[in-house]
Amino acid sequence: xxxxxxxxxxxxxxxxxxxxxxxxxxxxxxxxxxxxxxxxxxxxxxxxxxxxxxxxxxxxxxxxxxxxxxxxxxxxxxxxxxxxxxxxxxxxxxxxxxxxxxxxxxxxxxxxxxxxxxxxxxxxxxxxxxxxxxxxxxxxxxxxxxxxxxxxxxxxxxxxxxxxxxxxxxxxxxxxxxxxxxxxxxxxxxxxxxxxxxxxxxxxxxxxxxxxxxxxxxxxxxxxxxxxxxxxxxxxxxxxxxxxxxxxxxxxxxxxxxxxxxxxxxxxxxxxxxxxxxxxxxxxxxxxxxxxxxxxxxxxxxxxxxxxxxxxxxxxxxxxxxxxxxxxxxxxxxxxxxxxxxxxxxxxxxxxxxxxxxxxxxxxxxxxxxxxxxxxxxxxxxxxxxxxxxxxxxxxxxxxxxxxxxxxxxxxxxxxxxxxxxxxxxxxxxxxxxxxxxxxxxxxxxxxxxxxxxxxxxxxxxxxxxxxxxxxxxxxxxxxxxxxxxxxxxxxxx
Amino acid sequence: xxxxxxxxxxxxxxxxxxxxxxxxxxxxxxxxxxxxxxxxxxxxxxxxxxxxxxxxxxxxxxxxxxxxxxxxxxxxxxxxxxxxxxxxxxxxxxxxxxxxxxxxxxxxxxxxxxxxxxxxxxxxxxxxxxxxxxxxxxxxxxxxxxxxxxxxxxxxxxxxxxxxxxxxxxxxxxxxxxxxxxxxxxxxxxxxxxxxxxxxxxxxxxxxxxxxxxxxxxxxxxxxxxxxxxxxxxxxxxxxxxxxxxxxxxxxxxxxxxxxxxxxxxxxxxxxxxxxxxxxxxxxxxxxxxxxxxxxxxxxxxxxxxxxxxxxxxxxxxxxxxxxxxxxxxxxxxxxxxxxxxxxxxxxxxxxxxxxxxxxxxxxxx
Numbered sequence: 001x002x003x004x005x006x007x008x009x010x011x012x013x014x015x016x017x018x019x020x021x022x023x024x025x026x027x028x029x030x031x032x033x034x035x036x037x038x039x040x041x042x043x044x045x046x047x048x049x050x051x052x053x054x055x056x057x058x059x060x061x062x063x064x065x066x067x068x069x070x071x072x073x074x075x076x077x078x079x080x081x082x083x084x085x086x087x088x089x090x091x092x093x094x095x096x097x098x099x100x101x102x103x104x105x106x107x108x109x110x111x112x113x114x115x116x117x118x119x120x121x122x123x124x125x126x127x128x129x130x131x132x133x134x135x136x137x138x139x140x141x142x143x144x145x146x147x148x149x150x151x152x153x154x155x156x157x158x159x160x161x162x163x164x165x166x167x168x169x170x171x172x173x174x175x176x177x178x179x180x181x182x183x184x185x186x187x188x189x190x191x192x193x194x195x196x197x198x199x200x201x202x203x204x205x206x207x208x209x210x211x212x213x214x215x216x217x218x219x220x221x222x223x224x225x226x227x228x229x230x231x232x233x234x235x236x237x238x239x240x241x242x243x244x245x246x247x248x249x250x251x252x253x254x255x256x257x258x259x260x261x262x263x264x265x266x267x268x269x270x271x272x273x274x275x276x277x278x279x280x281x282x283x284x285x286x287x288x289x290x291x292x293x294x295x296x297x298x299x300x301x302x303x304x305x306x307x308x309x310x311x312x313x314x315x316x317x318x319x320x321x322x323x324x325x326x327x328x329x330x331x332x333x334x335x336x337x338x339x340x341x342x343x344x345x346x347x348x349x350x351x352x353x354x355x356x357x358x359x360x361x362x363x364x365x366x367x368x369x370x371x372x373x374x375x376x377x378x379x380x381x382x383x384x385x386x387x388x389x390x391x392x393x394x395x396x397x398x399x400x401x402x403x404x405x406x407x408x409x410x411x412x413x414x415x416x417x418x419x420x421x422x423x424x425x426x427x428x429x430x431x432x433x434x435x436x437x438x439x440x441x442x443x444x445x446x447x448x449x450x451x452x453x454x455x456x457x458x459x460x461x462x463x464x465x466x467x468x469x470x471x472x473x474x475x476x477x478x479x480x481x482x483x484x485x486x487x488x489x490x491x492x493x494x
Numbered sequence: 495x496x497x498x499x500x501x502x503x504x505x506x507x508x509x510x511x512x513x514x515x516x517x518x519x520x521x522x523x524x525x526x527x528x529x530x531x532x533x534x535x536x537x538x539x540x541x542x543x544x545x546x547x548x549x550x551x552x553x554x555x556x557x558x559x560x561x562x563x564x565x566x567x568x569x570x571x572x573x574x575x576x577x578x579x580x581x582x583x584x585x586x587x588x589x590x591x592x593x594x595x596x597x598x599x600x601x602x603x604x605x606x607x608x609x610x611x612x613x614x615x616x617x618x619x620x621x622x623x624x625x626x627x628x629x630x631x632x633x634x635x636x637x638x639x640x641x642x643x644x645x646x647x648x649x650x651x652x653x654x655x656x657x658x659x660x661x662x663x664x665x666x667x668x669x670x671x672x673x674x675x676x677x678x679x680x681x682x683x684x685x686x687x688x689x690x691x692x693x694x695x696x697x698x699x700x701x702x703x704x705x706x707x708x709x710x711x712x713x714x715x716x717x718x719x720x721x722x723x724x725x726x727x728x729x730x731x732x733x734x735x736x737x738x739x740x741x742x743x744x745x746x747x748x749x750x751x752x753x754x755x756x757x758x759x760x761x762x763x764x765x766x767x768x769x770x771x772x773x774x775x776x777x778x779x780x781x782x783x784x785x786x787x788x789x790x791x792x793x794x795x796x797x798x799x800x801x802x803x804x805x806x807x808x809x810x811x812x813x814x815x816x817x818x819x820x821x822x823x824x825x826x827x828x829x830x831x832x833x834x835x836x837x838x839x840x841x842x843x844x845x846x847x848x849x850x851x852x853x854x855x856x857x858x859x860x
Contacts, residue, residue: 474670
């Protein structure tokens with residue numbers, strides 16, 4: 001049995017491989033599977049919560065096209081990010097204060113303004129200190145230093161400071177005040193509120209004539225001072241302790257937020273769309289293959305039993321299929337998904353439960369068509385003489401089904417199975433479009449966000465997920481086409 | 495068995511399927527407690543408003559307000575039937591739906607899809623949305639079917655030719671591309687980049703109502719000018735749907751014809767030297783008629799429910815959007831009414847097909 005099955009698989013494979021569409025399908029399928037295994041291995045266990053948490057994405061550009069968009073005429077203000085844990089600093093000690101001075105440069109060479117400035121600190125714990133201060137000064141290309149663009153102060157409770165996760169941004173009103181003091185002529189084009197609302201424009205811009213503000217290109221020098229006060233005169237142990245604390249923090253970085261980012265751009269929260277596409281692949285494949293395999297197994301079993309035994313069993317199975325076929329699938333699926341979404345609103349396993357419920361519903365409503373085909377084929381095979389012979393020789397029903405009928409059905413079933421995968425993938429993605437989201441970063445989910453938050457106008461948000469969905473479905477469609485041609489000679493060229 | 499009994503049996507089973515479909519929907523609505531939550535939220539909101547109104551009156555005693563509010567809440571719970579298990583609410587609703595007495599719309603957002611205000615009847619809301627779906631999706635499906643039936647027979651004799659390969663590749667591609675994604679892309683290109691299509695499609699409500707009133711008044715000028723308006727709204731959705739549906743339609747029609755092309759009687763006809771056109775018309779299309787008719791009729795019946803996702807992407811106020819809005823906001827009367835109507839249309843189409851098979855295929859009559 002196993003050998004026959006292997007031989008069958010080999011024959012199918014070489015049949016499929018001999019066609020160009022089959023070659024394309026097998027290549028695509030194997031690369032999709034390899035990619036999704038890589039992605040499933042690389043998926044961080046807390047990815048869902050990180051993805052839905054706004055904090056980690058606070059230092060990324062929002063609604064930003066990919067970096068390569070610059071080649072096609074997009075004006076991209078560069079995104080600059082420096083991990084300060086491994087960065088060179090100048091150590092200063094005075095009285096009871098230790099200061100670390102980081103000097104960074106940002107080169108603006110663009111027609112657009114950066115989106116802002118941010119500092120991100122994760123998992124920093126300082127023990128035996130009094131206070132922790134951050135001051136960021138920026139020297140513009142015109143030589144003017146804007147002092148205290150970003151300031152932050154935290155005082156210790158019980159001599160220690162613990163920061164789990166924080167993103168710091170400039171105080172816009174204070175910065176606007178500073179900018180007006182330095183450049184009083186700005187008031188001719190904007191008032192204090194305007195400047196505060198769009199501080200990056202004025203921080204990185206200059207008045208070209210009396211009414212227009214445009215980016216001031218050139219080198220910006222960022223001077224970041226981290227000042228830690230200890231309760232006594234600084235000792236060598238304190239310095240060591242502080243330096244180690246920063247080196248051992250989970251993240252400590254400063255960013256000049258640009259307008260282009262990554263391989264595939266970002267969404268409205270600054271989340272990397274490429275990342276979601278990568279981690280969405282195994283989910284899409286799982287839904288497609290899972291639904292296909294389960295519907296095929298149920299359809300095969302039901303059709304076989306229905307056709308082989310006939311009578312009341314046959315009648316009841318066929319009528320059951322009739323009822324299933326009359327029920328509108330998509331509305332019922334949406335109804336079930338919405339109900340589950342409401343019922344498990346706060347459950348941490350909600351994404352998995354919803355995914356399984358959607359998969360289950362697709363399976364329950366999906367096997368009818370195949371069962372009808374299998375039944376009619378079983379009926380015609382059953383009346384062949386060799387089945388009679390096997391019966392006379394004393395073969396059991398089970399033996400006849402497994403040994404004589406299923407092997408003949410296999411090719412057709414394989415083609416049917418492959419065909420049912422894309423529709424499952426498309427339906428699952430379609431549910432996300434309707435706003436039924438399970439919280440996993442799926443391809444449909446990105447498209448749904450694009451519709452809700454992006455107003456359909458950001459191409460890097462619409463095209464890649466759709467293309468990913470289409471390519472995955474196309475793989476199965478092509479495979480189905482070539483399988484069908486392999487088993488149905490009538491579809492071949494004369 | 496005589497033909498009459500076969501058809502009667504089918505009719506009974508189809509009717510049974512219809513009733514089960516509506517009951518199943520009612521069961522899902524009720525058993526999951528989903529609609530109950532929605533109703534509870536409505537009651538809480540009303541009670542809050544009531545308490546606020548009472549508190550605004552001068553010289554009110556707080557305990558008296560509490561008492562009044564409590565009795566008002568109990569009255570609401572009784573009115574909505576929340577004091578009994580869900581089965582007592584759903585069964586009468588399912589029953590009245592089955593005898594075409596659809597209930598009232600409860601949610602403002604559902605009535606708004608139809609362009610109505612509360613109070614509104616579910617049947618009125620459904621009837622208002624139906625023509626909008628017909629002008630977009632049913633028309634698109636019709637165009638697709640006509641094109642497919644024109645193209646497919648032309649490539650049946652040329653398997654493996656360039657035209658055939660293009661058709662198969664096109665079918666494979668459009669089978670893999672979701673309609674609603676193409677809709678997003680089309681909106682992106684034609685509405686936002688080129689600006690030749692509308693960005694908001696809700697305006698079609700007004701156009702259709704002007705059209706119907708002009709038709710009633712016999713005002714031809716106004717009718718045709720609003721027909722032009724209608725075209726400006728529908729061309730993009732129709733184009734989108736035709737592009738994606740045409741491929742699978744051509745492919746499945748081609749497959750049906752191919753199955754017949756290799757039959758002995760066709761080979762014999764070709765061998766006798768009959769012209770291709772005659773072979774196609776008399777020997778291939780005639781036996782292919784019943785499977786083709788099945789997919790045409792069931793396809794057209796299916797369009798009446800609207801394409802939920804595609805309509806939602808276009809924000810098209812048709813049956814699909816209504817269905818989705820009813821499900822999303824939890825409006826049992828509209829959900830059940832729509833499920834019933836759509837399943838009824840499907841079941842009737844199936845029944846017509848059963849009768850037609852008997853009429854068209856002499857083998858069934860034997």
